[in-house]
Amino acid sequence: MLTRKELNLPKYSEKVIQFGEGNFLRCFFDWQLDIINKNTDLNAGVAVVRPIDFDAVPLLDTQDGLYTAIIRGINESGQVVKDYTVISSINREIPIYKNFKEYLELAHNEHMRFIVSNTTEAGITFSSEDTYDDEPQATFPAKLTRLLHERFTVFNGDMTKGFILLPCELIDYNGEELKRVVLKYAELWNLGEEFTNWLINGNIWCSTLVDRIVTGYPRGEKEELEKELGYSDNFITTGEYFYLFVIQGPKDILTKELKLEGLNLNILIVDDLKPYKMRKVGILNGAHTAMVPVAYLYGIDTVREAMENDDLREFIESAIDEEIIPALDMDKKELEEFKDAVINRFKNPYVKHMLMDISLNSMAKYKSRILPQVLELNSRTGKLSKKLLFSLAALIRFYKGVRENGDAIQLRDDKHHLDMYKELWMTNNYNEIVKAVLGLENHWDTDLNKVEGMTDLVAKYLEMIDKVGVAKALKEVK
Template identity: 50%
Template sequence: MQKLNKNVVSKTNRPIKILQFGEGNFLRAFCDWIIQEGNDKGLINSNIAVVQPIEFGRVKELGEQDGLYTVILEGLKDGEVVRSKTVVDVIDDFINPYPEYDKYLEYAKSDDLRFVISNTTEAGIILDKNDTDFSKCPASFPGKLLALLVERYKHFKGAEDKGLIIIPCELIDKNGKELKLILNDLAKLANLDEGFINWLNNANTFCSTLVDRIVPGYPRDEIKELTEELGYEDHSIVKGEIFHLWVIETSDPKVQQEFPLDKAGLDVIFVEDLTPYKQRKVSILNGSHTAMVPVAFLYGIDTVRETVEHDVLGKFVKNTIFDEIIPTLDLPADELDKFANEVIDRYRNPYVRHELLSIALNATTKYKTRILPSVVKYVERKNELPKRLLFSLASMLVFFKGERDGETIPVSDNQEFLDMYNELWASYDGSRESVQGMVDKYLGLKDHWEVDFSGIKGANDFVVDSVYAIMKDGMKEAVKAVL
């Protein structure tokens, strides 16, 4: 069977306006797929030159298929099973800057170039203080980008209109601002002149982003069947979920004007502050994930999908989101409801098997960062306890006893927390008094929680009652009290 290339599927000739650092599954199934949609709808007319950010990567393999690859998206949308196939043709040049440094720097001189997109993993946006020799390919992503910007500044003699729009997608907080800070630090370490540093900060626009799509990647287990279905071999095929969200933070109107992907019917949002959207994701998606794990697992369920489709546990998850998490957030109600329903569809995705135990890793810290802020805000706003969120905390304490139905279960967390749980459960003798002592110590970890539970009226007693009920009657009975 023929390999996918431009003899099998034609490519569209477009100017290369985007330089992309990274050729991994996420960028290709998320950013590049979105850019394909924007091109197909006549909004941006742009192709991509992809830069391999590390010495060993896949740009050569992408080039062998002329940059063509297939994105298969699967999941639920509005409760209905959806599956789509798209051949993405936007990648038009392939650069390994280590042996092709001169070719890489040539892009600094391009009149067409307007955007830089990146996903070099969380470890990519770091300051390497020694990465200041631009006569050869710098080692770090910030070093490579700074070298390109220096070359562009020189070539265009500091022209203000030749700055770039830089949109990093690495999963770190305020990624655009962090990248800008690192570039400034690196420029000073390299003794670059003030004229360049002013141009770096004033002519270029750095956008922080929030990105969200689950991308399982290359479907190795299904490749034979997919090849038959597609009618060609594709060594760069990538699978992802239907859901996608790209929030781009900017106060510069030209970003949305030049990159109007929000007009393509996609979940691309331009905002001046992405903080509420990050809080929405952390609270609703990550928070409900963390809240369901100990409750559902101790109930006898093993996966996310089974949990939300269960008569009792599905109600627990939905009520937790809509009744206790959403009231603590500050976006419009219709936006919050839409996102919450999309989250539930993602949980019910029949193409993904998401094990609860895989989410349980580092649950003690996850509860603190993902759920506890909702607990505090709920009490402040409602003057009552968010009983499902606190029941999840009680369930987590029981989960770390390391038993389900009399059998040992694997638990994972920082060793200091595992030692703490072992010590707490060593004091348990089946009495309510021993549970009281455990919970007093557990909620009294102020250095960890950074919250004074004693100031939340009734919280301690509720958690004690919940732990005692789970241990005495089992999860199936105990959970009924919070439904």
């Protein structure tokens, strides 16, 4: 069992309130904070708030707030790496449903400066059922509003006692959305104009983009890993080597207060997240979505296996180089470096990323992750994105519901899409199938048949894939 005394680890001064005790924040934010604490005088400890009424997992306090983060993957030099670190940035965990008073007392600590959260995409929500006097309120923003009002009251509206908020929920401009919902609660509860002004002007509401695959608790490997570690740890968390933390906010303030100057951390302070979101969606998510139907029909089940296949790896890399990067508005060198990191992530031997998991709702994913690049490249150059449209043809074939070896594909998408494909594939008329799919204006927000040459090209690819198979068809995509 881990203890600070045995490991000679300090307990830092509490400056961070963290909503969520899950694997992601512990392997992402708390891991980065641990590096900052060990290399600067930030001296920032975390008080974790368990925002749900859940007793099945014991409190982090049972291990003195300590746990091991195991970071594994392929580094910038192409080497397989594995790093073990005991993270000491967390001081304690407060179960809010049992210790609401202790939760509110966090607002009384004048040294508290940061609030971090990861309450899932559904966490930043509003409910008119929440009241000021609930102990606690149901939604995360309502709990937060109550805490912020406690802070405002205790320090008499002192503008210097506000927080820097760093929500990590996976929604666009999460800081702005969190502020909007908190202001809505302030209005619902009639907390006054002075408090509203303090919320807006006394706090820094940052939006963030977070990126790291966290594989979490290593159930199947725990015994083996504990032998390597030489100790027992019930809170081991595992994650990939790559990480990126993009924060939209005042660079001078955030760099100074987080002590980032001179540290080699992949934390970017920017004026606008949008280019980084487009880069991630286009290159990382887009490559995933383009890969799935092609690789799965090829007979492959995981991302790593796809990267070990020369034909598929070349297909994905050239799609990124020739059809995705040219459609994005960022520095080309920066985009190429991100692409190299993405390819290394795909090759990670420690992550078993199933293609069928990525395939969920592929119609919506193609629209949001790939179609913007297809249309942008066509607008800029007049050219068709052959590889990305080959992926669309493979996706249409994927929705036939059977692999080339005859095995059924467990399709997971909206019922109306599945019903449509079932009916279309009864015809086996490739041109009609493609025309119908590309003509889904309610889905694509346009009739893709109007893009010159697109219908014929996708139909040609679809016929090739269905008749001779993906492996042979791929060789015709140049």
